[in-house]
Amino acid sequence: MKQLTRPEDITALKPEYQDYFHAIRARIPADRVIIDPVRRYAYGVDASLYSITPQIVVQARSIDEVSFLVQEAGKRHIAVTFRAAGTSLCGQALTDSVLIMATEGWQDYHIDDDGAKITLEPGIIGAMANSYLAPYSRKIGPDPASIKHAMIGGMAANNASGMCCGTSDNSYKTVLDLKLVFADGSVLDTADATSVRTWSKAHETIIHELTAIHDEIAADPELKHLIAHKFKIKNTTGYSLNSFVDFDNPIDILKHVIIGSEGTLALIAEITYRTVVEAKYKASALVFFPSLKESCRAVHDLTRPLVAAGELLDRVSLKSIEDWDGIPEVIRTLPDGAAAILIETRADDHETLEKRIAETKEVVGKYEILYPIEFTEDPAVYGLYWQIRAGIFPAVGGVREIGTTVIIEDVAFPRDDLADGVMALRKCMDDHGYGAGIIYGHVLDGNVHFVITQDFETDKGKAQYQKFIEDVCALVATDFHGSLKAEHGTGRNMAPFVELEWGKKAYSLMKRIKKAFDPETTLNPDVIITTNGLVFMEHIKSMKPVHEIVDRCIECGYCQVMCPSHLLTLAPRQRTAVQREISRMRLTGEDPERLKRFEEDYAYLGDETCAVDGLCQTTCPLSINTGAFTKEMRHAHLTPARLSGAEKIAANFESTSSAVRLGLTGAHAAHSIFGSQLMSFVAKKTRSITGDKLPLWNPWMPKAGKLPNQPALKGDRPKIVYFPSCTTRMMGPAKGDYDQRHLSAVMIELCQRAGYDVVIPENVARYCCGMPFESEGVFEVADKLAKELEGVLLKTSNNGELPILCDMSPCTYRMQHTMDERLKIYDTVEFLHDFIIDKLEVHKIDRTIMLHMTCSAVKMGLQKKFLDLANRCVTKVVVPDKVKCCGFSGDKGFSIPELNQSALTHLNEAIPQGCDHGYSNSRTCEIGLSAKAGFPYQSIAYLVDECSR
Template sequence: MLTSATYDVRRLGAQLRSGVRGTVHDDATARALYATDASNYRVVPDLVVVPTDVDDLAAAVALTAAAGAPVTMRGGGTSMAGNAIGGVVIDASRHVNKILDIDTAARTALVEPGVVLTHLLAAAKPHNLAFGADPSSGSRATLGGMIANNACGAHSVAWGTTADNVRALEVLLADGTRTTFTSHGDRGALTALPGAEGELHRRLTGFVDANETAIRQRFGLFTRQISGYALHELLPERGYNVAALLCGSEGGFAATLRATVGLTPLPAARVLCVLGFADSIASAECVPTVLAHSPLTMESINDQLVDRLPGEVRRAAIDAGLPAGRAWVLVEMGGEDLMAATMAAEKMLVALKDSGSPATASLVTEPAAQAVLWRCRTDAAGLATRRADGAEAWGGWEDAAVPPHRLADYLRGLDELMARYGLAGASYGHFGEGCMHMRIDFDLLSDDGIRAYRAFVEEATDLVVALGGSVSGEHGDGRARSELLGRMYGADGLALMAGMKDIWDPRRVLNPGVVVDPPPLDADIRHQAPLQRKALTLFAYPDDNGDFAQAQRRCVGIGKCRQTSGGVMCPSYQATREEKHSTRGRAHLLWEMLQGDVVTDGWRSTEVRDALDLCLSCKGCLSDCPVNVDMATYKAEFTHHHYAGRPWARPLSHWSMGWLPLWSRVAATAPRLANRLARGPLVKRLGGIAEEREIPRFAEQTFTSWFAARPVNAGPRGQVLLWPDSFTNHLAPQVGQAAVAVLEAAGYQVVLPARPVCCGLTWISTGQLNAAKRRLTSSLTTLAPHLDAGTPIVGLEPSCTAVLRRDALELLAGNERAHRAARQTHTFAEFVLASGWQPPQLDAQALVQTHCHQHAVLGFDADRTLMAKAGIAADIPDSGCCGLAGNFGFERGHYQVSQQVGERVLLPAVRNAAPQTTVLADGFSCRTQIAQGTDRRALHLAELLAGGL
């Protein structure tokens, strides 16, 4: 939503630029990037400030508040309730993110607000300590945001909420006072302090004394009563815990500068009990029985979430111990050793059986298997945004909690309510705390749908209140629930919260409109306003009803792409840590491009072009993003339209590397001359190639010419067509030769297409989609006899194989040959493994780099199995993208990021590998990055197997 500011934005921007050392943004890119979070809401900020350190953060808050402008503190932007959007957004995640101290004796840590939870957990783990609150968004959620929302997480049933684990908070008040509040304060001493600090404590204690009875009756009635302010924390029996009061105040009382948090000792051993039920209501009925045995966690998922998991993960979960059922409860038990933890779990299972519970159960002790099962739960927030049939589902009623013994009653009532409104959804949550998260297929795109949404949440609120519950059990109130607090607390309860807000922030400049004085819950819904542009696209987007806008709505802002350790997604963000280089940031900018009121140039947008420039097109988001955002495809689509009718505006690299298959065929006529020319600086300048890069050498003899000179070797098991991709054919023919040797050893006659073929990969990655379609169509025509005959096709280059398996279907929608090719195309490992051939026993050690497209599109299970069958002990580091990524790492301006990505895990792992360890990488880009960044040469799996024949 675009609104007129009530203050002089330009003047404040100038004051901030002169008063802080960080960056101050008022450009379209920054305002678009920070207009949304992980909620259904959109409010475009006036300014975005990225301070450099704690003092800079304090200065930014003080200047903004003094100007009467709304101060909106932001961490990872993972708020699901719209808690941190609009006004002047101050992003603490970029630089104010240091772990300052870990005191193992006191079991505390001193952190800045931008510290990501998993970073704190990693720092505490060597000391066998952890932070007790651990939400599933912990790989990107910051401690400042967790404090603001009083985040809880899976282990809160045993270790408490954030408020229970905060010892002290150093904050900046709205009037510029910088002070510290602790978890247990001496009221008398604090009220005797001089100045503004003492006056604040005198007003707080006076407020509590005047309203003590009302506070006891309304606040703090059960653990997950997160909605509203935690006024009960100031009661005498709570120890006058001002730090805990600040937790859950959603930035409305003060800005956190530093936090001292308590750390919990980790149990020596844990086991996971997975309980299966026919439905969620039956699973909820086991809660009291399980809670009696003091579990560490008690988390729920249902079949709608499991069905949305990637097939590979779903199968792994079943193998790991997911029992029969349609709803599951994950119960974690701890102990001083594995035997004690197992005995505790078995005792709980006996009690469950004696209670008459219909649960099926499995007991999982292996950590790797536990991790697979936990992924089913941790990815739930994203998985639930799309139903198995592709329909969109949303938050909005996703965070209510009731006392745990009333949970089954709540779910029954909610089912009845949803049936009355014709709604369906997927649920998951913290059963041990009575807190349910949901994604429901609300219609948030039309006026009628919005009205129905409002009516539903009002009735659902009444249901929760009748059961003694809270409309928020974890994520805070924000824009989604603040308006509902009147139904929960009544007018007198609202008056108490308004009075508390006035004590801390009388000018109402700290995150205004949240908890107190809220806008309507159905205002500023991000997708309600009609898009300004209907995008006509070349890709079909079959999973999004052919609608590019619906594809952009996949990103609901969860921010898993902002994680900085592990996984393939998102390599450029892991290198730069800038929001616009995350998958989420790019998706938001694409959506804003379609909306058209902030990013106004449509397909010609330079804001979107610049954000997409560092996208490596690795497709990691397609598999690692819980909602399967496919930024590589979106980038190709955008790039095609951005340069449509303007070929002169394209980067030079689009003509050099985008047309690589053509130039390779030219080079094949005189490879020595081509290689000499490629070593000179002129080719790099004319081709837009980074000076630091060495251009790979063209082979003296192409793979296809080598193959044509061979005698025909008929195989008893029939024909297999080997796809001669441009990289194998012109740059690495030894890979093709090795594949021929293996396939013939397996009993097949290897054939090649009758004419040159190309999948169009390089044209796709550079957004030259019409050219790609022509080459794909021509190649499929060449393949027609083999497609008609059902001949299996084996690909050696993962990126080209992925085009045949996926991209071709979307680029040539309705082309039956493309569908046949996708069905008949196999990776080298898939085909060899399925053939039943026994490979040679190599007794080898290998460091293996998984190609991004293998990870995201093709799957890597067959490679693992084939290597094990051949006696290859594979070390497969969680390295993510190699950093070269086809043309990306060769392009001028990309070398530094390319190397940063490679140096994150892969290149150091290769350098540290023992000399006798073989380095394996099926992708030509991966092998090139390894060759140019280390002194090792990587092999294709086909080469290693062929060497053992």
Template sequence: MDLIDDLRAALGGDRVHARAIDRHARARDASHYLLVPQVAAVAEDAGAVARALGVASRHGTPVTFRSGGTSLSGQASGSGLLLDTRRGFRRVEVLDAGARVRVQPGATVRAVNARLAPFGRALGPDPASEAACTIGGVIANNSSGMAAGVEHNSYRTLESLTVVLASGTVVDTAAPGARDRLRSAEPGLVAALERLRDRVRADPASVAEIRERFAMKNTMGYSLDAFCDFTDPLDLLVHLLVGSEGTLGFVAEAVFRTVSVQPCAATGLLVLDSVERAAAALPALVGTGAAALELMDATSLRVARRDPGAPAAVRGFDIDQHAAILLEYRADDESSLADRVAAAGVVLDALPAVVPVELTRVPAERAALWSVRKGLYAAVAGARPPGTTALLEDVVVPVERLADTCRELAALLSAHGYVDPVIFGHAKDGNLHFMVTEEIGDATDPAALDRLAAFTEDLVTLVLRQGGNLKAEHGTGRAMAPFVERQYSAGLVAVLREVKRAFDPAGILNPGVVLTDDPRAHLADLKPVDHVDAEVDRCVECGYCEPVCPSRDLTLTPRQRIVVRRAQARAAAEGDEALAAELAEQFRYDGVDTCAADGMCATACPVRIDTGALVKRLRAEDRGGVGRRAWRTAAAHWDTVTAAAGTGLDAAARVPAPAVQAPNRAARSLLGDDVVPLWSPDLPGGGRGRSGTRGGTGVPGDVAGVFLPSCQGAMFAPGEPGGDGVQAATAALCEAAGVGLVVPAGLDGLCCGTPWSSKGYADGHAVMAERVLAAVDAARAAARERTGADVPVVVDASSCSEGVAAIMAAARAAGDPRAADVVDALSFVVRQVLPRLTVDDGRRVASVTLHPTCSSVKAGTDGDLHTLARAVARTVHVPVDWACCGFAGDRGMLHPELTAAATAAEAAEVVQLAAAEHASSNRACEIAMTRATGRTYRHLLEVAAQVVGPRARR
């Protein structure tokens, strides 16, 4: 039996992925290395990992564990079996009122902290990539972060773990009798650990060297401090696995001791005229008790300013060679915080700041400052010159030597010809990150490779001369594996190698990572530079987008879509037409058909890449003439289309599913899947139309807006007894408050344009956009005659609000005077209607579970969603596992498997919450969540109309 067949027998056929797209999509992580695995597989529990390791051992195949893929030093890529442990290991269990937490390696740091937040607790490690990095990587790299230092890193806060060893032995170190079972199952490993412990402790020089190295952040080699800190072999096993980068075993579960979150904080930016001056100020700043001191050089600040949403603090000065330090002070109460800030002010006032330092306590302002720092690596890397690769290094020196190190590092970079390098990092700990760009990855450029090799040699010499460590928190990986022998004495290097042999005698776990015999290993397998699509070429493959992608557990993530496009282009350039064709064919479903194109990836991307824009273009390029004509015709006769769709759904609801699906499938085969969606028996009926709103005239009262109800509400009306949907609810609320709305003529023929833009039908979208602009302009003109003022367009579905806003933005950019402001109906009600109404507390619902939509998140209207929910319900829930539902207009009908995958985690949580009401702000999302949970979701405005009395004016 060959490797793949053996894996399928051990794990199940649907867990083994050997297609070209599966292997190439997983080949790249956030580092500058590229190794294409022979096969990828998904393991969902410790037993599956053990079985996979057994197969790999029999075939002599190396194994690399992959979870978040945010590692920067090459430890998450391998050429053998890549074992995906992100999809199946996401359980989080809060223990002891948050004092401890049991976590699995696929959960992100942000997801864990969200569950700890109600208890005022958090994980100790706080890496900047917390939105995307997973617990598996946090443990494997001994992550620390911005405030953790060496006191609250993974090593110091880990209590116990469940590990799968290379032999397949599974050890729960917290289970009763675990020590005896370990000694029985792994006598050779236990004996080796005891022997190495005694050898290290018997040599005072080794102990002194270890203590010196680990007094600072240190992720070079293995956690040798375990031999000084612990005696029992079980404790040694636990702490040696921390920072082992998947080379000693797999951590299937861990229990962490958490840290208290100080609720009061003040954050600001100290700007000085150079990196050296900023570094020189650090000892004094550390003395002020700052929780975080984050260094950013001039290049970092320039890149930060490119973001239109960058906070004012990074804009109020001219950048020359300036540097900034992001400061944060924390305390348990406001009084203590005030005392701390006042004491720090004495030091800050004495520093030659370029602009006055303002420490803000406003949460939104603090979050904006932190977003600059947390997204800095990817933002700077995304701004790199075309054709270059970003190389990020991570070193640490004693804080008192940081200024000298910065000065020497700048000289070193200049001497090697690196232009505009970027320096930033966790200055409080003497931890520097710096990035250079290089034209590497192709064998045709040996000069660039030689320059990188020479620079790395000089860097190693510099850092070690300053008494530092070559890796502080990003792990040794492949990037620094050849230099482990330079950092440690020969005796400790021998200990490191014996540790590896004791845990992994066959050498199958992530070979080449942490330890290597190849002095040029850091220069091998470098990632080529492939620019293929203008929409996404700035991507640095950091992986921040992956947790928010609806298709992440079904097919591909945004990063993987980009990676596959690059792999396809590389294959074509190298003449491998067979591979290029195979990737193109597999990409059709995995990359295009199952992309929600919801734009959520842009909200998580530090450089705001919307991979959905690429997918929309690819869809447009792939459209046939029949489809283009059909959708252009649909735009011109949308009233007929929506009426027919609604009537058809009403009829379908009364007819057995097979009778409807047969002609429906025939139509799909003629016009294409994206023209005629597959009818589903759980879709609600429709056919009400929209022109009937108050006789086609709108809502009586003082006119405050042009009402443009969504056509999805007409096609997919809820159909509950007595319920007329969000259109009627909006009208009822406005009428109760005396707020008037006018309705455009020909309403049933109008649409937000999203069906055309998402499918790539530009011609049809242009037709519909013109119809919307003309109709809305006429309605606004009529309103202007009555009120003497311009009024906004009010849309009652968040995705449609986004679509109409896009039409208006394009018109405004083209200088079209018909462009109007657009406001979502929910926000309109909160701002214009709710203040005029009295909510009877006796009619408020007991609880409501909300599903924010991707459109409301992007538009920033979630605050209004919560405001209205708190007004109409005593308790408001938003699931921690909330995510875009993936319905995406018609994706939920064309590919219901996308919605099922996207909603699985949230649905499980919703069922546990057992709220009285379930609400959202978009009809398609309500259908998706109703389908996923078995609970009836309505628009929150419908719930509000039920709670607020019809004559409740103040």
């Protein structure tokens, strides 16, 4: 990996941070201590409206490391903040001091009591925890809309709830035990009696203070009543004072007060949940009402367990998703002022489900509705409904005026006041100039979110926002005695208003809690407890325009899980954030040296290590393809020399291909003579001497490919056109591959055995789809090559009459999206699935295989066909859930091998014992996968062929 830290980065730190840096470097490896300005800035953004650059970012890997880091910070009176996925919305995962990441390396789990309990480390994504529990028909209680992206550490630290868990199944209600690291570096495992005794004895002050607060609340009926009232609805404002009412034992109190404490009292290094049953039967309905108030009135009469969820969607929020694929037409025709409630009911048997559907219709039918209520049990249909609900916040952010900041707030009203509260909130938004803002949320629990957009570039805009927030707080907390934060956590944007909601007496107890656990205020200062009444107006992030592709990004972080470089350099939202900062500095002209550094380092961090696979688009609610943005940037920086070089290669493509094959032949010969160990040693040394400019050889480097000859045609059989990609023509099998035949030979044999005549385009060696050139931003050359190939394919296929098979999925994807619509172009997987396998006699092999679905296969929607194809051939198929893009990215696996290695970090842990076969549908991806796994990955075509001989 490129060295990113420079000596001046250390001397630029304040003295106490320099001292801290040297102290922790004695134990933490250099690649996990980040002090270069670009990455520090990148880690200073999350899903909130704030941007705060840390002095040092440390990627911790264990409890012992966190304990050490916290102790060293305490010695120097340096503050630390803990962070997991960074999908939080209130700024609680940001700091200007030391940021400790608890993500990679924090993904262990174990399940007990037949799924009734699950123990999770903080770096596990919520949806992943549910996938572990799926075989037991159970799940964790919390179900935030961000569950596919948020991590357990943040979900527990914020007491995130969600759409169905209400107040009964959140982290507070379902936590059984915790493993914690405190401000003094001490560790407590509440499931271990010895740990509890030892820690309690050493921390008598905390135990005594928890007991004292418990007794004071018990002796104060008015305060006890206030706490009970506040937690009848969702409430994450301040600390969980209900801990002192619900429990008597100080350790039980401690466990529950830590939930929702947002890293201000301790790091949650492990949590054990009581799981909940995943109902077998579900049904959902979108019910439309003529007004917002009427929808809230109807929800008032719905309760659990009759319904599991009731989600409000106002007219403005529905407009934000009108253009999504598959959206019901009725949404586009709703009158202004209308609203919808998404209702879900669940049951363990179908008879109960039907009864609940009927009763729900009866209850809601008493109110004015626009259309008859229609429940659906079709997962595809109700899945779309819930996708709509989960995507509302990012979608609204995506339609905002470029340069403005999207802000989501999260309040709750007592159920009896819900309709009046929501209408008062709507009026407040309109009165302050936020008529385009939306209101939606979990109204079954009295909880609504509202989203506005704000221009913070002017003093007028800042003043408008400040006055609005102050008035909203007064409305919710004083007029309706509701919650200023229902489920998103207090953060720094509601910290100044905690006392307003709770009153002096309760707030004084919260300050005592903070002081007991963190007397020096080293853990996440200004979050929950603050003396800065304007902290919610400080460090607001810049949203300067960069490029139309990424300008709509709200930095929610939903892209990160798909990105092959996020463990190595930057995730997509971080690339956007850094580019926005570069844009800001260019506009203001400030700090030219800092700007120069950002531009220089971004070349590697943002450009060279971007795989441009576009998978980020598949989980982005706004379908932003950061890979496409990177290609545009490469094109913008294209030099005449590079363009000329690309044009020469394209003009002499056949000769270039021959040269590549010659080079591979030489490398293979050397490999055969010297062996893998010596070749690897020499290759690494040579690459090092050249400053990493020479591509890195690995033992799975392929032999030279071959040009297939036109097979004999029988003439009485249906024809198909086979276009062997330039990669297949240049690269054959590797020395260690089980099947030493060239892929084109296998493809032709499969097609012939299935009863097809195979037609290969004339002079096929001359043609390329242009994909490698497109990836590098050389669009002119890429399009010229694609046009030439399009012409020959039209001729060979009789203007699209014959189906066309391409054996390289990235090439197929490009061809499908750039060529004449008459051409019916199929990837290996789809062609084998739709045209071949049913015409063969397949004998399933008793074998466990690894399956890698390439980025292009995912983008083409081939996952189900890929799995079906493999399952018809072997007894067990493993698709690693933590491996997305392999990061080989054309030739980057050779030129920047650390990208491929980082992307495949979790591959080997998913390989079952005894498994030694892998399959995919891209030759270059297979090289990287083989190198990481230590056994061959080959095209899925080889497997189909083996099973059908």
